[in-house]
Amino acid sequence: MTADTITTAADIRINARWVIPIEPADTVLENHAIIIRGSRILAVIPQDQANHEFHAREAVDLPDHVVMPGLINMHGHAAMSLFRGLADDLPLMTWLNDHIWPAEQKFISEQFIADGTQLAMAEMLRTGTTTFSDMYFFPEIVAQAAHDAGMRAQVCFPLLDFPTAWGSGPEEYFRKGADLIETWETDEFIMPAIGPHAPYTVSDGPLATALALSRETGARIQMHLHETAFEVDEAVKTSEKRPTQRIDEIGLLGPDTQCVHMTQLDDTDIDRVATSGAHVVHCPESNLKLASGLCPVQRLIDRGINVAIGTDGAASNNDLDLFGELRSAAMIAKVTAQDAAALSAHQALAMATINGARALGREHDLGSLVPGKLADLIAIDLSDPFLQPVYDPASHLVYSNHGRAVSHSWIHGVPQLQDGKLTRIDVADLTLRVNAWRERIRQSETR
Numbered sequence: 001m002t003a004d005t006i007t008t009a010a011d012i013r014i015n016a017r018w019v020i021p022i023e024p025a026d027t028v029l030e031n032h033a034i035i036i037r038g039s040r041i042l043a044v045i046p047q048d049q050a051n052h053e054f055h056a057r058e059a060v061d062l063p064d065h066v067v068m069p070g071l072i073n074m075h076g077h078a079a080m081s082l083f084r085g086l087a088d089d090l091p092l093m094t095w096l097n098d099h100i101w102p103a104e105q106k107f108i109s110e111q112f113i114a115d116g117t118q119l120a121m122a123e124m125l126r127t128g129t130t131t132f133s134d135m136y137f138f139p140e141i142v143a144q145a146a147h148d149a150g151m152r153a154q155v156c157f158p159l160l161d162f163p164t165a166w167g168s169g170p171e172e173y174f175r176k177g178a179d180l181i182e183t184w185e186t187d188e189f190i191m192p193a194i195g196p197h198a199p200y201t202v203s204d205g206p207l208a209t210a211l212a213l214s215r216e217t218g219a220r221i222q223m224h225l226h227e228t229a230f231e232v233d234e235a236v237k238t239s240e241k242r243p244t245q246r247i248d249e250i251g252l253l254g255p256d257t258q259c260v261h262m263t264q265l266d267d268t269d270i271d272r273v274a275t276s277g278a279h280v281v282h283c284p285e286s287n288l289k290l291a292s293g294l295c296p297v298q299r300l301i302d303r304g305i306n307v308a309i310g311t312d313g314a315a316s317n318n319d320l321d322l323f324g325e326l327r328s329a330a331m332i333a334k335v336t337a338q339d340a341a342a343l344s345a346h347q348a349l350a351m352a353t354i355n356g357a358r359a360l361g362r363e364h365d366l367g368s369l370v371p372g373k374l375a376d377l378i379a380i381d382l383s384d385p386f387l388q389p390v391y392d393p394a395s396h397l398v399y400s401n402h403g404r405a406v407s408h409s410w411i412h413g414v415p416q417l418q419d420g421k422l423t424r425i426d427v428a429d430l431t432l433r434v435n436a437w438r439e440r441i442r443q444s445e446t447r
């Protein structure tokens, strides 16, 4: 045997027409192979070179496809998928006070969360998301459901001043939240985190306790912040402080904090976020649908702020397709900045991958196709006539595609989606359970 016949053993070799590795930035590779061993990426190299260097147990040929890192949906309320289309065409506070909170009071239970979270995961997997962040009731059920499905998830336990189906108030939320952190903190798939709902629902005391818990455990904090002009105006009226100022003065703005929405920002707000190293999670479609406002994404990026992207829940979006979200984000960024060059296709793709990984503190092993990182990746089939001709696959992914073109995904090196079919979720059984919820919810609405 000569030296050049020695090959390295691998588990999966994916032969892709195009690879967008995200790192290095703005790169499109052609006819490359991605080599996976166990849960990690071993190499991303030209297919000719792979023939000489690796021998994989399984080869997957994707001749019309782009392969890229799995998408990271950085904000949502997964089980709210069961409320999709229940209350449309309303502004945030009417939507919450008069429709969503009453519905949550009636229906939230462990089974609602299990079924709704599975519905959301099926949609997210089908459209290219491999990691999601959740902020909802019964986070222990969400964590178990994500783990069972083999999805990665940041699971934020909810924190509010008032009682909900999950607890009687802050004391109980913290007790159950500490259990959640202890149970999952070393898990490879689940990242337990702290979810103070919003400045207008959580007072200073619990926010200070959240900060202490984060410092003690390393758990990240995710909070709705500056979602609407009403939120900012009311805060200024009652406390003479903008919400970002109040949160900053409590000490809560920092590199472990993810601020969701961030519309209505003035220069002082942007300075505070930039100086603190906090992350912003942009949810453009929820902001549009609830007429909440616009996040000045390009200004934030220009100030060096890490901007990730999320869908928010399916009751305010009304889907969990992150590719659709990217298209909206790119369009809004251009008009907001009055600059067609704002948020390029490659920048948008980075928002849904490496920027999400940074917000999670997981950029060392998620968010790009780099040897040594975890094998969380997706393939998008560009053979559809509506996606022809292909000059630039990055352009198509953001401006022409929607998530249904996602054909394959792997998480931790395990196939989750093969030729558009979910491998680990029984969709027929799930549909029966979802329809049963629809009947219960509909009957109660018409009563």
Ligand SMILES: CSC[C@H]1O[C@@H](n2cnc3c(O)ncnc32)[C@H](O)[C@@H]1O
Pocket (backbone or CB within 6 Å): 077, 092, 096, 100, 101, 104, 135, 136, 137, 158, 159, 160, 195, 196, 197, 198, 224, 227, 286, 312, 313, 316
């Ligand atoms: C603390 S559990 C999450 C809580 O948040 C509600 N919610 C869903 N979407 C939004 C949004 O865009 N802004 C504020 N609150 C939202 C959800 O219904 C739960 O009650």
Ligand SMILES: [Zn+2]
Pocket (backbone or CB within 6 Å): 075, 076, 077, 224, 260, 312, 313
């Ligand atoms: Zn939300």
